[in-house]
Amino acid sequence: MATLLHIDTSINGDNSHSRAVTAAFRATWEREHPEGTVIYRDLDADPLPHLRADAFYAGFTDPADRTAEERAAFALRDEVIAEAEAADVLLLAAPMYNFSIPSTLKAWLDHVFAMGRTAGAGTRTLAGKRAVIVTSRGGSYREGTPNHGSDYVQDFLRQALGGALGLDVTFIVPELTMAPTVPAMADLVPLYEASRTDSLAAAESHAKELAAELAA
Structure with missing residues (x-):
């Protein structure tokens, strides 16, 4: 049986766009893979403490x-790392807050980075696992937009999760x-609606694909 690690971070509860997309992924995953296991952490409701020196050096x-x-x-740290090690797929919500990831997700990453175990030379225990990252944002940071170049979410997570931990990352x-x-963005509502529809469809598609791969 395959295991999904599902982590939400949004502060917006039922109004969260990232939570809506992760929920769509999870619902499809559970429908396609009913015998699987889901490990869930809501880092807004139950945040991890910041990493302290004693836990780091241990x-x-x-x-x-x-x-x-x-x-x-x-x-x-051992508990959090073990959850990731037990997972076949990681589903992480990373809404953009002030151009970067939520501090609760950064705390999770700091606990998971363990040199000689999940990171560093030698065997990396998370390497090769699939990770689906839902990174919602209030505006657009695509090339050609005024905010292009100010997205510090995707490059950071691509390096941290993919480069350092060896995960196979999809956004x-x-x-x-x-x-x-926002009244000034009223003309952009159709683009928002299209993005939401595409994101929900992508979540369902990736969930089906990964469930099928793991069941094979």
Whole structure:
């Protein structure tokens, strides 16, 4: 049975565009793969603490040699890393907040980066796993738009998740999500609606594709 790790981060609850897309992916995944397992974390409702020095440096000590204090400090990191290691597919919501990712997702990444285990030289325990990233944003950052070049989400996550951890990363990008509520963006509502429709369809398509691959 395949395992999906589903992580939401949006602060907007039922009004969240990224949550709508991750929910569409998950619903399709569960329909196509009913015997599978889903591990879920809502980092807005239950955020991880920022990584502290004791937990960071404990990661550089062989588990067999850790003191009781080091084991206690590393316990949460070990839990979070183990969830990712257990997953066949990672589904991460990364809405753009102030040009970058939510701080809650950065905290998760800091816990997951463990040199000699998930990152660094040698075997990387997450390498080769598929990761679907839903990165919604209020405007558009495509080439030719005024905001082009100010997207610090996709390049960062491509490097962090793909380059450092070795994940196979796919992005779904619902954009112009503020168009329905900002009068100055009223002319962009049709583009927003098209982007939302395309993003939901992409989520369902990727979920079907990955469920089929893992069932084969």
